[in-house]
Amino acid sequence: MKKENFLLSATKTGLVGGAIAIFLCLIGMVEIFNKRDVIQGIVTLGQFVWLATAVGAGYTASQQTSHLLNGKKPAQNLTAGALAGFFSAALTAFLVWLGSQTDLRAIFINASPALYELLTFGKGLAGLPQLLIIGIISGIVGATFTLLPKAVQRPLLHALMMLIFMALFSGIFRVVMINQGNKWETLAKSIFSQTGLTQLGGWIFILGTIAISVFWSNRGEAVKASMARMPSKGKLSLRILVFLIIAVIALGLPQVSGPFIAQVIVIISLYILMGLGLNITLGFAGLLDLGFVAFFAVGAYTVGLLTSYGPFGLQHISFWVAVPIAVLVSMAFGAFLGLPVLGVRGDYLAIATLGFGEIIRLLAGSDFLAGYFGGPQGVIGIQKPCLGVLEPFIKLDTPRICDGIEIGQGAADHFLAGPGGIYYLAIISALLIAFVAWRLRESRLGRAWMAIREDEDVAEALGVNLIQTKLLAYILGAAFAGLGGAIFSVLIGSIFASSMQLLVSINVVALLVVGGMGSIPGVIVGAIALIGLPELLREVSEFRYLIYGTVLIVMMLAKPEGLWPSQATKRELHHETSAQGGD
Amino acid sequence: MAAILTAKNVTKRFGGLVAVNNVDFEIPEKSIVSIIGPNGAGKTTFFNCITGYAKADEGKIVFDGTPIQSQRPDQISRLGISRTYQNIRLFADMTALENILVGQHIFLNSSWISAVLGTSYVRNEEKMALAEAQRLLNFVDLKGKGDLLARNLPYGAQRRLEIARALATKPKLLLLDEPSAGMNPRESEDLTAFIRHLRDELGITILLIEHHMRVVMGISEHITVLDYGQKIAEGTPKEIQNNKQVIEAYLGRGAATEGMDTAHERFSKKVK
Numbered sequence: 001m002k003k004e005n006f007l008l009s010a011t012k013t014g015l016v017g018g019a020i021a022i023f024l025c026l027i028g029m030v031e032i033f034n035k036r037d038v039i040q041g042i043v044t045l046g047q048f049v050w051l052a053t054a055v056g057a058g059y060t061a062s063q064q065t066s067h068l069l070n071g072k073k074p075a076q077n078l079t080a081g082a083l084a085g086f087f088s089a090a091l092t093a094f095l096v097w098l099g100s101q102t103d104l105r106a107i108f109i110n111a112s113p114a115l116y117e118l119l120t121f122g123k124g125l126a127g128l129p130q131l132l133i134i135g136i137i138s139g140i141v142g143a144t145f146t147l148l149p150k151a152v153q154r155p156l157l158h159a160l161m162m163l164i165f166m167a168l169f170s171g172i173f174r175v176v177m178i179n180q181g182n183k184w185e186t187l188a189k190s191i192f193s194q195t196g197l198t199q200l201g202g203w204i205f206i207l208g209t210i211a212i213s214v215f216w217s218n219r220g221e222a223v224k225a226s227m228a229r230m231p232s233k234g235k236l237s238l239r240i241l242v243f244l245i246i247a248v249i250a251l252g253l254p255q256v257s258g259p260f261i262a263q264v265i266v267i268i269s270l271y272i273l274m275g276l277g278l279n280i281t282l283g284f285a286g287l288l289d290l291g292f293v294a295f296f297a298v299g300a301y302t303v304g305l306l307t308s309y310g311p312f313g314l315q316h317i318s319f320w321v322a323v324p325i326a327v328l329v330s331m332a333f334g335a336f337l338g339l340p341v342l343g344v345r346g347d348y349l350a351i352a353t354l355g356f357g358e359i360i361r362l363l364a365g366s367d368f369l370a371g372y373f374g375g376p377q378g379v380i381g382i383q384k385p386c387l388g389v390l391e392p393f394i395k396l397d398t399p400r401i402c403d404g405i406e407i408g409q410g411a412a413d414h415f416l417a418g419p420g421g422i423y424y425l426a427i428i429s430a431l432l433i434a435f436v437a438w439r440l441r442e443s444r445l446g447r448a449w450m451a452i453r454e455d456e457d458v459a460e461a462l463g464v465n466l467i468q469t470k471l472l473a474y475i476l477g478a479a480f481a482g483l484g485g486a487i488f489s490v491l492i493g494s495i496f497a498s499s500m501q502l503l504v505s506i507n508v509v510a511l512l513v514v515g516g517m518g519s520i521p522g523v524i525v526g527a528i529a530l531i532g533l534p535e536l537l538r539e540v541s542e543f544r545y546l547i548y549g550t551v552l553i554v555m556m557l558a559k560p561e562g563l564w565p566s567q568a569t570k571r572e573l574h575h576e577t578s579a580q581g582g583d
Numbered sequence: 584m585a586a587i588l589t590a591k592n593v594t595k596r597f598g599g600l601v602a603v604n605n606v607d608f609e610i611p612e613k614s615i616v617s618i619i620g621p622n623g624a625g626k627t628t629f630f631n632c633i634t635g636y637a638k639a640d641e642g643k644i645v646f647d648g649t650p651i652q653s654q655r656p657d658q659i660s661r662l663g664i665s666r667t668y669q670n671i672r673l674f675a676d677m678t679a680l681e682n683i684l685v686g687q688h689i690f691l692n693s694s695w696i697s698a699v700l701g702t703s704y705v706r707n708e709e710k711m712a713l714a715e716a717q718r719l720l721n722f723v724d725l726k727g728k729g730d731l732l733a734r735n736l737p738y739g740a741q742r743r744l745e746i747a748r749a750l751a752t753k754p755k756l757l758l759l760d761e762p763s764a765g766m767n768p769r770e771s772e773d774l775t776a777f778i779r780h781l782r783d784e785l786g787i788t789i790l791l792i793e794h795h796m797r798v799v800m801g802i803s804e805h806i807t808v809l810d811y812g813q814k815i816a817e818g819t820p821k822e823i824q825n826n827k828q829v830i831e832a833y834l835g836r837g838a839a840t841e842g843m844d845t846a847h848e849r850f851s852k853k854v855k
Contacts, residue, residue, distance in 0.1 A: 436699050443698030443705070444684075444691040444712075447677075451685040454674035461634055462752060463660040463689035472695065 006068045006080055010061035014084035014139070017057025018091025021050055025095060025119070028110030029543055034118055037196025038167040045167065045196070046118065050092070054135045057084040058142025066146065078143050085139015086132060093128045096120055155213035162209040167196045172536060176257050254423050261536075262423045266491055268532045269426035270484045274508045275515070275523035276430075276437045277480030282509070283518035284446060285473035286453030288350040291337075291357020293504040295478040297364060297497075298333045299485025301373060302326035303382070304495045310381030312374045319385030323486045330482025331475045338474035342467055357505055365497025378496035382489050385425065422491045429487060430524075433480050437520050440476065449473055450518075507531065510548075514555055516562025525564045587612040587756055587788050588633070593642035593652075595628055595812075602628040603639070604812035610756065610790055615782055617791040617799045619823075620809035621832055626792045627669060629809065630758055633790075634666050635659040647755060661689050665754035667745045669761045669792075673733040679744050680729035683716040686751025716751070723747040739770060750781075756788045757781065763795045771795055775802050800824070808832065 024030050034046030043051070061084035062077040069076060096116050098104065104111035120127030145153065166173070170192040177188035191201035230238070254262035274296055281287045305314050306322040317325075341352045364373045373379065440446050448469045451459035460466050489495050507530065515526025530551075534544050555562075590608040594601065603625045610616050618626045631637035633644060635656035644652045651659050665686075674682050691712060693705040720729050723743040728736065733744060742762065749757060759778070763771045775798055781787050793799045799806065800820045808816040808823060810832040816823060823829055 439699045439701060440695060443695060443709075444688060444693060445695045445698060447681055447685050448688055450677055450681070451674050451688075454676060455672050457636065457656075458668070458672045458674070459685065460656040461636070461660055461666060462686050462748070463657045464685070465657050476695070 004068060006065040006076060007083060009064050009068060010080035010083040011087055013061040013064060014057050014087025015091065017053045017060075017084060017088035020056075021053040021088060021092050022095050024049055024053065025092065025115060026108045026110055027543070027546070028115075029546075031110060031112065031115045031118060032542065033540070035195065036167070037193060038163060039197050039199055039202035040193040040195070041199065042202070048164075050119075051134075051138050054085045054088040054138035055142040055145075057088040058082070058139030059145055060084070060142075061139070062143035062146040072147055074147055077147055078140055081139040081141075081143020082136045083139070085135045085137070085142065088139065089132050089135020092119060092135075093131055096128060096131075097125065100125060151217065154217060155210040158213040159206045159209040162205050163197070163202065166201070166205050168537060170196050170201075172261065176261070179258060180256070250427055251424070264532055264535045266423050266426045266487075267535060268527050269423075269430040270488050270491075271508065271511060271527040271531045272430045272524055273426075273433055273484030273487070274481045274504075275511050275527050276433050276520065277477040277484070278508050279437065279477075279512055279518065279520065279523050280440065280449070280480070281473045281477040283512055283523075284441065284449035284453065285470060286449075287470065287473060288346070288353070288509075289474075289477070290350045290354035290502075290505050290509065291360070292353075292477075292481060292508055293500050293502070294337070294357040294360040295330045295333060295481035296485040296488065296504065297360050297495075297500040298330045298478075299326045299482030300489040300495045300500075301364060301379065301485075302329045302482070303486040304379040304489045305373075307490075308379050308382045310374075310379060310494075312372065312379050313381065316383075319383070319490060323483065326486040327479050327482045330478045330485070333482075334475040334478025335471055337478075338471045342470055354502070354505075357500075357502060361497050361500045361502075364500065373497070376497065378494055379489075380494040382493050382495070384421070384490055384493070422487065426487050426491070429483055433483065434520055434524070437480075441520070445469070445472065453518075510552060514552065514563060516565040519562065519564055519566035522562050522564040522566065526562070529563065585612050586610060587647055588790075589643075589645045590633070591643045591645075593629070593632055593639045593644060595625075595632055595637055596640050601812050603632065603809075605642075606809070606812075606814050608807060608814070610788055611805070613782060613786055613788055614804050615778065615789045615791070615802055616805045616807070617793055617803040618807050618809060619793065619796075619799055624809040624832075625812040626809055627760060628812075630666065630760055630790075630792060633659075634664060634758065660752055660754075663753070663755035664758065665749040665752045665756075666758035667742075667749055667760055667762060669764065671738075671741050671745055673741055673745055673748070675732070675734040677733060678730050679720065679725060679733055679736065680713070680716050682733050682744060682748050683719050683751045684712055686748040687712050687715060689752060719747045719751055722750070738765060742766075742774075746777075750785075750787075754787060756790065758790045758792075760792045761794060762791065763793060763798050768797075771798050774798070778802060 030046040030050050032046070033049055034044045036045040037043070038045055038048050058081035061080040065077050065080040066072050095111075096119050099111055099116050116124075119131060121130060123130070145156070148156075174188050174192040177184045177192075191198060191204065193201075197205065227235075227238075253265065274292065277295065278289060278292050281289050281292075303319065303322045303326045305312060306317045306325060307313065307315075307319055309316065337353065337356050341349055341356075344352050363369055365376055367375050369375070370377075448459065448464045451462070451464060452466065452469060456466060459469075492499075511526035511530045512523065513526075514530055515524070516522030530548070534541070534548065537544075540547075586609045588608075588610040590606060593603055593606045593608070595603040606629065608629075618629065620626050628637060632639045632652070633646075635651065635654055635658070639652050642652065643650060646659070646662055646664060649662055651662065651664075654662075674685065677685070691708055693702075693708055697705050717729065720726060723746060725736075725740055725744060725747070728740065733741065736744060746757075746759075746762070762778070763774050766774060778789055778791075779802065782789055791799070791803065803820055806817065806820055806823045807814060808826070808829050810828075815828045815832060816826045818826070
């Protein structure tokens with residue numbers, strides 16, 4: 001087969017890059033991101049996004065050139081990069097020209113004058129040559145990157161990632177540091193500007209990351225080896241030390257970070273609880289449940305109805321008694337759902353459970369049952385838990401003393417009232433459930449679940465009772481989600497059927513996939529990445545699902561085993577590399 | 584010798600197709616018995632009837648005094664029947680050791696609650712299960728491979744691991760579905776010796792489906808031939824080699840008119 005001319009291929013790549021750039025411009029991303037800086041006075045986030053398309057085009061074109069010419073040939077690689085960068089920029093230039101001729105805003109509302117001004121550096125059409133030159137340079141930069149040895153590429157890539165991360169979260173870091181007092185405030189202001197990083201901060205993060213990355217690539221193996229050589233007692237105490245450090249950070253965090261971050265962590269913890277639950281049914285036992293939010297809803301409504309002071313409260317039970325009841329009710333629902341769909345496999349199971357999730361949501365929000373669940377108005381007036389009150393029943397008409405403070409129907413100012421208090425409740429529950437999940441995984445039951453996931457016929461022939469084992473997966477998964485729901489109800493103080501959307505179930509599946517199916521640390525990492533980060537980046541929330549979808553696709557292509565795969569998968573990868581080394 | 588498994592008039596239909604037709608069958612205790620037959624003769628379906636994957640439409644199967652024709656596979660495995668598969672069916676994403684531990688499922692009694700609490704009973708049980716799994720791993724010559732994922736093991740090792748997993752259920756009767764498929768003559772010989780060893784040392788009754796005639800004739804004490812779901816012959820290897828109907832089934836109806844001698848020669852060649 002005759003190979004394509006590399007110049008032609010570079011042109012095509014450039015046009016693809018340009019199309020992406022136009023897309024990002026027209027959906028308004030470039031313009032909105034332009035309000036934020038990566039490094040103050042040097043490059044804004046909007047410019048950065050645009051540049052990334054040109055650099056990416058140059059990088060891809062150069063890679064293809066190496067492939068077409070059977071090896072790296074610097075002159076051709078750089079030419080290809082420049083060409084791709086040029087065409088990438090040319091499409092944007094065409095957009096600007098088109099916009100100057102006709103009004104595109106009738107169709108593309110984001111094709112505003114501000115966008116054109118941004119793309120032409122405020123010079124009108126006269127700025128276009130400059131745009132093209134920047135495109136060419138970006139393409140060459142991308143191509144140069146492919147020519148560098150791996151040892152240079154890695155630190156640069158790490159530095160770039162660090163830079164973007166720090167720039168995106170600069171606002172949060174800045175606020176947290178300023179809250180810590182004067183010394184910190186000076187430091188914060190020298191590193192972070194109002195909208196991004198200062199030049200000093202930018203250099204600190206770039207050089208610091210490069211230094212760490214270089215150090216780790218040189219010494220990392222040695223450190224790992226010396227860790228592996230450590231006696232098992234030493235390893236254990238190291239693990240305990242790491243755990244203690246994490247625990248201290250986790251417990252002290254709300255004092256340092258303020259309520260907003262604590263609130264985000266509570267939401268992450270709730271998703272961790274749900275993720276750990278689904279990790280049992282889907283990750284361990286391989287039963288795809290798309291209606292998982294139903295169990296969360298059951299837990300939330302049970303606690304809500306049992307503790308609420310609102311019109312639908314059945315009993316004013318203490319939260320600490322209501323939680324075990326909520327978990328038990330969720331388990332009952334798990335069995336109730338599990339029984340009919342036990343015989344259903346694979347795709348059909350997903351659809352059946354999806355239906356179940358929707359039924360629960362619709363019933364809870366329906367007028368038909370509004371007398372019990374409040375319909376669309378929901379259940380309100382759910383009391384925050386009191387640490388000191390352990391008596392099971394509290395009469396409505398007597399004043400209630402909670403942690404030394406008398407509370408009525410309004411909010412109370414006691415330890416567990418604010419998000420800070422719920423924070424401890426959520427994070428301790430999440431850690432506890434993670435431990436339970438880990439114990440289950442290592443048990444006879446966990447192995448039976450995984451055997452069912454791998455091949456249920458064979459598992460059955462080895463004596464695994466499919467009905468019992470699958471039902472237990474549903475029941476325990478439901479219990480974890482129910483606990484999450486219980487905490488959710490006291491966090492918000494009210495429950496509405498509309499917050500139990502299908503999207504929640506899908507989010508939980510997605511965080512399992514991203515974190516690594518069947519891996520407990522993977523659930524935590526997945527929840528932080530998919531729930532926590534978007535929550536912190538509210539300002540770009542307009543593009544939340546665009547970025548979300550892109551990340552999922554890229555993950556599936558680049559790292560299908562997840563961010564933190566389970567031990568077995570890791571072992572497998574390790575084995576493959578060592579086997580290759582041995583040959 | 585007493586029969587450990589007796590099948591009477593077993594029939595299995597899939598729609599209009601009669602996969603197993605009125606088969607009577609007996610396995611004497613501690614024997615090595617084979618089922619042979621052309622492709623599609625109903626051998627694997629018959630296996631599935633014994634292990635509970637397929638419910639026999641008619642007939643009766645009695646194992647060790649218990650009728651099993653209407654039991655579930657997990658119940659049958661508890662009675663002491665275990666099997667391997669024609670296309671290896673390991674738990675591919677679990678380690679070799681975990682595969683064998685799943686095989687011990689029926690001997691472990693700890694509930695999930697005690698597993699969460701980590702009681703000393705659970706810890707002891709797990710420790711013993713692990714030791715037993717290690718022992719089985721060594722037994723099938725996979726020492727030190729316990730932490731590898733089953734999918735990463737070489738083909739021969741996967742076959743052996745599958746047998747180790749089946750042995751973990753401590754079966755009285757072991758069903759091997761084409762164990763020598765894909766093996767070279769040397770490996771088949773090792774396998775033959777290994778199967779004999781299982782019977783002689785562990786006292787396990789063996790039922791084989793096998794296509795390699797050399798293995799079948801070399802190891803079996805008794806052979807049953809199926810064709811189109813029907814039992815057409817049974818007897819010792821010698822008797823089967825000289826059975827006219829068997830030769831016809833394997834070489835086509837023309838073989839009989841061709842003259843018994845030539846046909847027998849061709850069949851013998853196939854056998855060797």
